[in-house]
Amino acid sequence: MNRRSFLKRCSLTAAIAAICGYPLLVERYLFQVNRYQIPVAGLPPEFEGFTIVHLTDLHYGFLMPMVVIRHLIHQANALKKDVIVCTGDYVHEHNRTEQIDRVWPELSKLQAVHGVYSVLGNHDHWADSSRSLDWLHRSGQDVRHQAVSISRGAARLWIGGAGDFWEDDPGIDRAFKTVPPGETKILLAHNPDTIDTAYHTRLNLVISGHTHGGQVILPFWGPPILPVINKRYASGVVATEKTMLFISRGLGWAILPVRLNCLPEIAVLRLSRQLLTVDESCAPNTAQHIGATSRPSNTGRKLIRPF
Numbered sequence: 658m659n660r661r662s663f664l665k666r667c668s669l670t671a672a673i674a675a676i677c678g679y680p681l682l683v684e685r686y687l688f689q690v691n692r693y694q695i696p697v698a699g700l701p702p703e704f705e706g707f708t709i710v711h712l713t714d715l716h717y718g719f720l721m722p723m724v725v726i727r728h729l730i731h732q733a734n735a736l737k738k739d740v741i742v743c744t745g746d747y748v749h750e751h752n753r754t755e756q757i758d759r760v761w762p763e764l765s766k767l768q769a770v771h772g773v774y775s776v777l778g779n780h781d782h783w784a785d786s787s788r789s790l791d792w793l794h795r796s797g798q799d800v801r802h803q804a805v806s807i808s809r810g811a812a813r814l815w816i817g818g819a820g821d822f823w824e825d826d827p828g829i830d831r832a833f834k835t836v837p838p839g840e841t842k843i844l845l846a847h848n849p850d851t852i853d854t855a856y857h858t859r860l861n862l863v864i865s866g867h868t869h870g871g872q873v874i875l876p877f878w879g880p881p882i883l884p885v886i887n888k889r890y891a892s893g894v895v896a897t898e899k900t901m902l903f904i905s906r907g908l909g910w911a912i913l914p915v916r917l918n919c920l921p922e923i924a925v926l927r928l929s930r931q932l933l934t935v936d937e938s939c940a941p942n943t944a945q946h947i948g949a950t951s952r953p954s955n956t957g958r959k960l961i962r963p964f
């Protein structure tokens with residue numbers, strides 16, 4: 658082999674390694690803080706600008722080490738917010754109670770002025786349902802099948818939780834059974850398909866994860882794999898007939914440890930009584946790589962209504 662052929666082969670090998678290595682080793686760790694403005698119909702004026710930090714799908718385990726989990730929890734605590742909400746899949750592997758026992762003491766360090774509220778996802782049940790439910794309860798963050806209120810003046814906002822769509826009873830009506838009909842209700846539901854189950858409660862906003870945004874988003878195609886029935890529920894803000902829905906791209910991985918064109922995110926949701934543009938609602942208002950500077954990304958003009 659002459660020198661030119663050798664260099665050519667080296668360049669080709671390096672290019673293939675970079676193409677394969679980026680989704681596996683780079684993008685999965687490019688965590689962003691993405692800010693979204695969420696239009697909420699009927700939001701009391703007292704809650705204009707109420708800010709929710711949303712963590713979901715951490716998937717602690719293989720290729721998601723504890724040092725990363727601690728970093729993400731530190732970042733969430735450092736953000737300005739009123740509450741933190743978590744929507745499940747805190748661990749990755751099946752039948753691994755030790756991972757549950759390791760991750761929950763860290764999750765229990767999350768702090769916000771008006772509290773931290775959490776539900777479980779399918780992976781938490783696959784790891785061990787009773788252990789996960791026990792830790793959820795012990796953490797003081799449990800809103801599964803129940804709701805808590807936050808007051809500002811005479812106004813109240815309720816945050817309630819659903820059981821996982823695949824592995825538990827959603828129990829939406831049960832969660833809000835004591836809440837007066839006209840009050841603002843936010844549901845935490847791991848899987849966004851939960852909103853298409855049968856219930857009577859009028860929800861103002863649902864916050865979900867589960868999809869990871871598809872993890873891989875192909876240009877002109879979108880995500881090839883989405884683990885939901887309704888393929889509209891990929892990521893971002895979706896105005897459904899029943900409620901406004903937010904789906905985070907989450908932080909971890911499932912099926913394959915890759916991400917491409919689908920950066921992991923901590924979402925910061927700012928509630929608003931105002932309508933937004935389509936682009937504003939589907940894309941984050943600002944995206945900030947953790948530890949880097951922010952970049953704006955709003956351009957749309959077409960108005961949408963919450964529901």
Ligand SMILES: [Fe+2]
Nearest residue numbers: 714746867911
């Ligand atoms: Fe997940």
